[in-house]
Amino acid sequence: MLKKVENAFEQFLFASRWLLAPFYLGLVVGLALLLVKFSKEVFHLVTVIGTITKPDLIISVLTLIDISLIANLLVIITFSAYESFVSKIEVAIDEDKPGWMGKVGFGQLKIKLIGSIVAISSIELLKVFMREGALNSEEVKLKIAMHITFVFSGLLMALMDWLSNKK
Numbered sequence: 001m002l003k004k005v006e007n008a009f010e011q012f013l014f015a016s017r018w019l020l021a022p023f024y025l026g027l028v029v030g031l032a033l034l035l036v037k038f039s040k041e042v043f044h045l046v047t048v049i050g051t052i053t054k055p056d057l058i059i060s061v062l063t064l065i066d067i068s069l070i071a072n073l074l075v076i077i078t079f080s081a082y083e084s085f086v087s088k089i090e091v092a093i094d095e096d097k098p099g100w101m102g103k104v105g106f107g108q109l110k111i112k113l114i115g116s117i118v119a120i121s122s123i124e125l126l127k128v129f130m131r132e133g134a135l136n137s138e139e140v141k142l143k144i145a146m147h148i149t150f151v152f153s154g155l156l157m158a159l160m161d162w163l164s165n166k167k
Contacts, residue, residue: 017087041060041063042064055131062126062127073116077109080109108161115154117154121146121150
């Protein structure tokens with residue numbers, strides 16, 4: 001009798017992983033919203049290309065790169081987390097299937113995540129430097145400190161992952 005209760009409880013726990021699926025659906029909605037924002041940025045850039053200054057053009061392009069990196073990050077997180085915690089994604093053998101699909105584990109996902117955050121932070125910091133005088137020195141120092149924190153965190157996560165893989 002006790003074994004039946006245990007088995008039923010374990011089946012319930014195992015099935016509860018599907019409660020994560022709506023979170024991944026929400027990330028797909030976020031991806032669509034990023035596409036809307038990206039499209040608006042491209043449209044704006046196209047309409048002002050004749051009058052925009054070179055620094056503003058660079059900042060606009062950096063913004064497009066920033067949005068693209070975040071979108072890529074959402075796709076990696078959505079696919080990898082779904083496959084890690086919910087179910088394998090069974091798609092037919094397709095030449096367009098990303099090579100990392102089905103191969104990125106939780107440790108690698110953390111490294112990709114922090115790497116993307118560092119890249120996004122770098123772009124944001126570059127935009128700050130391109131807009132001289134837009135922020136006061138305290139705000140610039142705070143952004144630099146945040147970036148250094150992300151880089152240091154990334155290095156520590158990579159070190160921990162490397163050490164755990166050595167065992």
